Amino acid sequence: MSLNLDNVTVTVPDGLAERTILDRVSLSVEPGEIVALTGASGSGKSTLLAVAALLMVPQTGRITVAGTNASEAGDKQRTALRRHHIGVIYQSANLFPSLTAREQLHLTAHVGGHLDSAARQRADELLDHVGLTSRAGARPAELSGGERQRVGIARALMGRPSVLLADEPTAALDSERGEAIMALLAEQAEAAGAATMVVTHVPEQLHATRTLSIADGRVSELMAARG
Template sequence: MSLRLENITVAVPDGTTRRVLLDRLDLEVRPGETVAVTGASGSGKSTLVAVAGLLRVPDEGRVLIGGTDAGALKDRGRVRLRRDRVGIVFQSPNLLPALTAREQVEVVAHVAGNLDAAARARAVDLLTRVGLADRLDARPAELSGGERQRVGIARALMNEPSVVLADEPTASLDPERGQAVLDLLLDEARRVGAATVVVTHDPDQAARADRHLHLSQGVVQVGSRT
């Protein structure tokens, strides 16, 4: 399924005026395609992820996932669409301290009401794919920063999403671990055929994507295909 953002505008109060975070932005990401988004702080990158991930309703415009217009859905429908079709990797993985790596991933199926034997096996398979086969029962305090982020990637992929969004997923890691985590994320997203958007500050990482967009004041200023 593709991700389409049509004429997206988001603005917030700024003193006596309003500051535009996204200005009539259009973007389409095809199944299996990866798009990197760069830009200075405040350029609208995180807002783009929040809107695409159905975490924020735009002031204007439409978000379509696989042709489904999220804006036409009631709150429960939007939650279901996000739960079933969208996987998000945050800058900090926000793992639950009491849960093991395996349980962190299984909780996605639990929330969806389908934590069965197949789901448990999928959680183990995903953690194995991200190189954590020997860390299944480790809790966050026992994991390195890179390992925690890899758990976050496995968790984002657990629901077999059509859309994968990553907001600065390597910002807290050193360059070597950051590159390894990004490679893993892109490889897995392509493997499942997800339309993928990665926000990054690193031009070298952006070059790994199929396309590179640069945001400035909420507007796409530069677009290139690698």
């Protein structure tokens, strides 16, 4: 299912006035599509991702996730939409230090209310897909930066999200590891058929379907990167 933002505006207090972070932003990301979002620091990239992840409520506009108008949803429904339809990958993997790679995924299933044998099997399959079968029993301190990010990708896919959002997932990695993580993210997003948006300073690493740029609160399309 797609992600749609329609005429979204976000403002924040700025002294006695207000500053517009997002200015009537409209965009759509289709299932299986991978969109790169670029822009200077402070341009509103992270705010746009937070709105899409239903972590921030805009002053105006509509956000539709998995066919549901989240703008009219209450807190409980928004939480349910996030839990069942949205996967988020952060700049740093934000893993629980006491849990193994496998347990990180199990926890996601537990929070979603379905930690059963099928979920345990899916966790092992995802860790295999991201090349971490042999590291499934390792804790974050025992993993490299790239391995932790791969756990983060697998965890975000654990709930079979309709929408996958990533906020500069390679920011802390060198270029070689960054390219590998971006390729893996694109591969897994396409395989899952998730509507995917990735905030990145290096869109060429992602080989995205489209590249969007945000400046002065407005989003524009830079290029269609591939068919």
